[in-house]
Amino acid sequence: xxxxxxxxxxxxxxxxxxxxxxxxxxxxxxxxxxxxxxxxxxxxxxxxxxxxxxxxxxxxxxxxxxxxxxxxxxxxxxxxxxxxxxxxxxxxxxxxxxxxxxxxxxxxxxxxxxxxxxxxxxxxxxxxxxxxxxxxxxxxxxxxxxxxxxxxxxxxxxxxxxxxxxxxxxxxxxxxxxxxxxxxxxxxxxxxxxxxxxxxxxxxxxxxxxxxxxxxxxxxxxxxxxxxxxxxxxxxxxxxxxxxxxxxxxxxxxxxxxxxxxxxxxxxxxxxxxxxxxxxxxxxxxxxxxxxxxxxxxxxx
Ligand SMILES: Nc1nc2c(ncn2[C@@H]2O[C@H](COP(=O)(O)OP(=O)(O)OP(=O)(O)O)[C@@H](O)[C@H]2O)c(=O)[nH]1
Ligand SMILES: [Mg+2]
Numbered sequence: 001x002x003x004x005x006x007x008x009x010x011x012x013x014x015x016x017x018x019x020x021x022x023x024x025x026x027x028x029x030x031x032x033x034x035x036x037x038x039x040x041x042x043x044x045x046x047x048x049x050x051x052x053x054x055x056x057x058x059x060x061x062x063x064x065x066x067x068x069x070x071x072x073x074x075x076x077x078x079x080x081x082x083x084x085x086x087x088x089x090x091x092x093x094x095x096x097x098x099x100x101x102x103x104x105x106x107x108x109x110x111x112x113x114x115x116x117x118x119x120x121x122x123x124x125x126x127x128x129x130x131x132x133x134x135x136x137x138x139x140x141x142x143x144x145x146x147x148x149x150x151x152x153x154x155x156x157x158x159x160x161x162x163x164x165x166x167x168x169x170x171x172x173x174x175x176x177x178x179x180x181x182x183x184x185x186x187x188x189x190x191x192x193x194x195x196x197x198x199x200x201x202x203x204x205x206x207x208x209x210x211x212x213x214x215x216x217x218x219x220x221x222x223x224x225x226x227x228x229x230x231x232x233x234x235x236x237x238x239x240x241x242x243x244x245x246x247x248x249x250x251x252x253x254x255x256x257x258x259x260x261x262x263x264x265x266x267x268x269x270x271x272x273x274x275x276x277x278x279x280x281x282x283x284x285x286x287x288x289x290x291x292x293x294x295x296x297x298x299x300x301x
Contacts, residue, residue: 004199005180013175017047017176018047021124023170024170025051025052026052026053028054028056028100028124029127030058030127031057031127032058032131033058033062033068033084034059034063034277035192036071036074036075036279037185037279038179038184038185038278038279039188041178052081052103053080054082054099055075055081055082055083056136057083058085058127059085059086059088059131059132060092061088061089062269062275063275064276064277067280068084071277072084073281074281081102081103087136090139090142093140097167100123101121108121120162122160122168124174125170126176127175128175128176128178129178134173137173158171158172159171178195187205187209188278192269203258205265206261206265207239209264210235213273214238217274220273221238227241243255
């Protein structure tokens with residue numbers, strides 16, 4: 001799905017989610033474990049108000065485990081339930097659904113105390129594009145006792161997926177917009193694939209990525225592309241060195257920078273350059289001090 005987020009889209013998404021929230025006991029907020037801060041929607045807390053939520057750090061297979069542990073602590077220290085997830089393989093789904101049920105138990109118990117019959121916990125998934133919402137739904141469908149419940153959701157065509165005995169999931173996730181005005185955040189969203197490639201300046205993003213890799217992960221570059229230990233200072237030269245090693249040449253032996261850049265980006269996104277976490281919990285403070293305006297069009301890097 002290709003979405004350009006404009007104020008009108010955001011307002012519509014917000015309205016739809018608000019409508020659905022009335023039916024829901026718990027929100028599953030998916031974020032990208034590589035960028036838990038940058039992949040979080042700027043207004044989610046405001047949007048879901050007091051509704052319990054479970055934060056799932058998805059794509060944890062692509063993130064640095066030690067950093068993921070730091071992020072889990074970060075969320076838990078702030079009283080949020082947080083789990084790690086790999087929705088592609090299904091690792092972590094059991095813990096996630098267990099936590100979701102736990103979060104709603106109090107509410108269900110209150111209903112029961114009022115004489116209302118106990119019912120399954122109702123949840124929905126929220127997250128920015130490409131964070132893994134559909135993958136998670138497919139994974140949960142795999143374990144579902146019934147593919148769809150018989151009660152419709154609020155939007156026509158929406159249904160409930162019954163997961164186990166005590167959990168029902170809305171089969172359509174809420175798509176949230178990402179943060180859009182901070183260039184550093186935009187870079188992280190672009191390199192991880194949260195923003196479609198055709199709306200950012202690919203060349204700049206790749207050169208910036210090479211700068212980050214050169215600075216903090218040079219050994220991985222050397223190993224993957226069989227480069228000399230002393231990497232070129234200049235990222236364009238570095239890209240040329242990678243291109244030369246990978247045979248990215250145009251006629252006349254000129255380096256095909258675009259092709260070389262694609263290789264680096266794909267290797268980064270698919271884990272072939274190892275695991276990466278680009279956000280640090282320490283950054284959280286500055287970001288809270290500078291709330292991100294959301295009525296901005298995408299103008300990237
Ligand atoms: N490595 C890895 N890849 C994942 C994981 N979860 C999802 N993906 C991949 O990420 C890409 C996007 O996943 P989707 O499930 O389509 O994401 P989505 O949130 O539904 O995206 P939209 O529908 O565009 O909003 C796909 O290529 C998935 O295979 C994960 O935990 N690990
Ligand atoms: Mg999807």
